Amino acid sequence: MLGMSKLRVAVVGAGAAGLCAARHILARPALYDPPVVYELTENVGGTWCYEERVGCYGNGHPIPSSMYKNLRTNLPKEVMMFPDFPFDEQLPSFLPHQEVQRYLERYSQSHQVTPHIQFSTVVDEVKPISLETEGAGPKTVWEVKSSDKEGSQKMERFDSVFVCSGHYSDPCLPDIPGMEHFKGKVMHSHSYRVPEPYSGQSVVVLGAGASGLDISMELAGAKAQVILSHGKPPFTFTLPPGLRQAPPLTRVNEDGTFSFQDGSGARAQVLLLCTGYNYTFPYLRGPALGLEVRRELVSPLYRFLLPPAFPSLFIIGVCKLILPFPHFHCQVQFALRVLEGAAPLPSGPQMEEEVREHMEAQRSLGVPSKHLLRIQNEQWGYCQDLARDGGFAPIPAVTRSLYEEVWRCRNVHPQDYRKANYRLASDTQWVLKD
Numbered sequence: 001m002l003g004m005s006k007l008r009v010a011v012v013g014a015g016a017a018g019l020c021a022a023r024h025i026l027a028r029p030a031l032y033d034p035p036v037v038y039e040l041t042e043n044v045g046g047t048w049c050y051e052e053r054v055g056c057y058g059n060g061h062p063i064p065s066s067m068y069k070n071l072r073t074n075l076p077k078e079v080m081m082f083p084d085f086p087f088d089e090q091l092p093s094f095l096p097h098q099e100v101q102r103y104l105e106r107y108s109q110s111h112q113v114t115p116h117i118q119f120s121t122v123v124d125e126v127k128p129i130s131l132e133t134e135g136a137g138p139k140t141v142w143e144v145k146s147s148d149k150e151g152s153q154k155m156e157r158f159d160s161v162f163v164c165s166g167h168y169s170d171p172c173l174p175d176i177p178g179m180e181h182f183k184g185k186v187m188h189s190h191s192y193r194v195p196e197p198y199s200g201q202s203v204v205v206l207g208a209g210a211s212g213l214d215i216s217m218e219l220a221g222a223k224a225q226v227i228l229s230h231g232k233p234p235f236t237f238t239l240p241p242g243l244r245q246a247p248p249l250t251r252v253n254e255d256g257t258f259s260f261q262d263g264s265g266a267r268a269q270v271l272l273l274c275t276g277y278n279y280t281f282p283y284l285r286g287p288a289l290g291l292e293v294r295r296e297l298v299s300p301l302y303r304f305l306l307p308p309a310f311p312s313l314f315i316i317g318v319c320k321l322i323l324p325f326p327h328f329h330c331q332v333q334f335a336l337r338v339l340e341g342a343a344p345l346p347s348g349p350q351m352e353e354e355v356r357e358h359m360e361a362q363r364s365l366g367v368p369s370k371h372l373l374r375i376q377n378e379q380w381g382y383c384q385d386l387a388r389d390g391g392f393a394p395i396p397a398v399t400r401s402l403y404e405e406v407w408r409c410r411n412v413h414p415q416d417y418r419k420a421n422y423r424l425a426s427d428t429q430w431v432l433k434d
Contacts (some may be wrong), residue, residue: 001383005058006012006030006031006032006033007032007033007159007269007339008034008035008036008142008158008159008160009032009033009036009158009159009161009431010035010037010038010126010156010160010161010162010329011020011025011034011035011036011037011038011143011161011162012038012123012144012161012163013037013039013040013046013163013164013166014037014038014044014045014046014113014117015044015045015046015048015104015163015165015166016042016045016046016048016110016165016230016318016325017046017162017164017166017324017328018037018039018046018162018165018316018329018331019037019107019108019111019315020139020164020316020325020328020329020332021035021081021110021162021164021328021332021335022035022037022111022113023107023111023113023119023183024333024336025336026111027030027111028336030386031340034116035116035145035162035283036116036117036156036158037113037117037118038117038118038121038122038144038146038380039117039120039121040061040117040120040121040122040229041063041064041120042109042120044105044113044114044134045101045104046065047064047065047066047166047168048067048097048100048101048256049065049067049101050069050097050098050101050198051064051065052069052193053192053268054191054193055349059338059402061122062170064166064169064193064349065069066168066169066189066190067097067231068189068215069193069194069195070096070098070194070218071097071214072094072095072097072418073094073095073097073100074094074210074406075403075406076093076094076406076420076421077091077092077093077094077095078093078400078402078405078422078423078424079323079325079326079399080100080323080324081103081325081404082107082328082329083326083329083336083393083395083396083399084329085107085110087099087103090249090250093365093420093421094420097254100423101378102109102231105292106109107200108274118148119150121146121147121149122147123144123145123146123283124145124146124283124411125143125144125145125283125285126142126143126144126145126149126161126163126283126313127142127143127285128142128143128286128288128289128313129141129142129143129157140312141157141158141314142158142159142160142161142381143155143157144157144158144161144341149329152184154250159312159339160312160314160339161312161313161314162314162316162332162335163281163284163313163314163315163316164316164328165172165281166245166317167277167278167279167318168277169190169277169280170274170277170278170279170280171188171189171190171191171273171277172275172277172278172296173188173208173273173274174273174275175214176200176205176251176252176253177250177251177381178253178254179252180252181253181254181255181410182252182256182258183256184256184268184270184271185270185271186271186273187211187270187271187272187273188272188273188274188275189215189272189273189274190274190277191426192215192268192272194220195215195221195224196222198219198222198224198270199222199223201224201269202222202224202225202226202266202267202268202269203224203225203227203268203270203271203272203274204226204229204246204266204270204271205219205226205227205228205248205272205359206229206230206249206271206272206274206275207230207273207274207276208228208235208274209274209276210228211274212228212230212274213414215272215274216228216243217239217240217243217415218413219243220239220240220241220242220243221240221242221315223242224242225242226242226243226244227245227246228244228245228246229245229246229247229248229249229258229267230245230246230247231247231248231261237412237413238410239429240415241310246260246262246264246266246371247261247262247321248261249261253265258265258271261372264290268305268317271348278295278296279293279295279296279297279298279318280293280295280401281293288366289307289309289310290307290308290309290310290358291307294369296369296370296373297369297370298318299355299359299372299373300351300352300355301315301318301355302336302351302354302355303382303386304318304319304331304373304382305318305331305334305335305373306335308348308349308352309348311338311345311348311351312339314332314335316328316330316331316335318373319373319374319375319379320375321374321375321379322375322376322379323395323399326383326395327379327398329395330383330387330390330394332388332394333386333387333390333392334386334387334389334390334392336390337391337392342391343389343391357420359372373428380395380400383395383407395425396427396428398425398426398428398429399426400421401428401429402422402430420432421433
């Protein structure tokens, strides 16, 4: 363990990852002081906290939530839950976002996290400070500068910082040749809330990830005429009336029409960008931490978690295509074991080399840089390794089994898969409810 006194930890963000970090810190009162949790908004829940407004708050800070009104989870609650905190058993497997928000509020209250959250507080800067310690050489501590809603600034010092501010709030806007010629409405899914304003309109949706497909079907259900433009293999399932597919958008022509990769074209009133989000940590100075933060990649991160040069800074949940809550659960517990000295790390240069080798191996397999943090198939072994090295219980096998079954069903019946309800029969078996 670092030093002899209790460790003081800052947590940036009170979404699922931040609440998980604070919960496990509070569970170790002999080793840690209560955490200080900084939260930009007035609520816990992060991206699950629905905000009807879009744009910016009155103080000029962007509204972080990307939640739309009718969103339902695309994962069942039986695998989505934190492994040690189940959802209400009476709820259906696929939930409206309000139920996830209630779950996170209950999680925060049950583990007494809420009293330790500083709401409506902006973290302005997190920076390392090297302190000389008697007989033990230099020690890194962290200065966290923050501002409350009245504008009062404060600086506190910590032994460690958990970055849990997520990566679904800064829209990624693609560079589309000729965009200046389009005179219709351009928006990102970050600002989409309800389908009714688009009824009767022609809409091109760019991007067919989970949100792009769901929003396209919702718009078609509201009588919009929708073209879903994407670069995936064409979907083979039946799309609802009013929705058709097109290849990637290549340019906007001088007359404001769209051209697609196959030479076809279309005219539309709305261009809705479902093109993902940028990584952004405005309070971190990447170069000073030995980190490169690009819009699609944060590197180097040893075990997708910590910068090798500063192993008391943990960036939780940076990976994509994961099962989020169990992933946070494993990362947080491993990180705390690192702080406690129970999960020793290699040297800084060794960690950097390991990250470099992994990235080179991925690139040699044809994985582009923008997908290096997508670990869908790797996530199970990754979490198992964290559990083994951190000495805590691994994610049960049934979680992977049900996750993969739902993923398969979603790809075959995207409009109907949420009708199913599941029950976990054991750590290895799930059953479909009648």
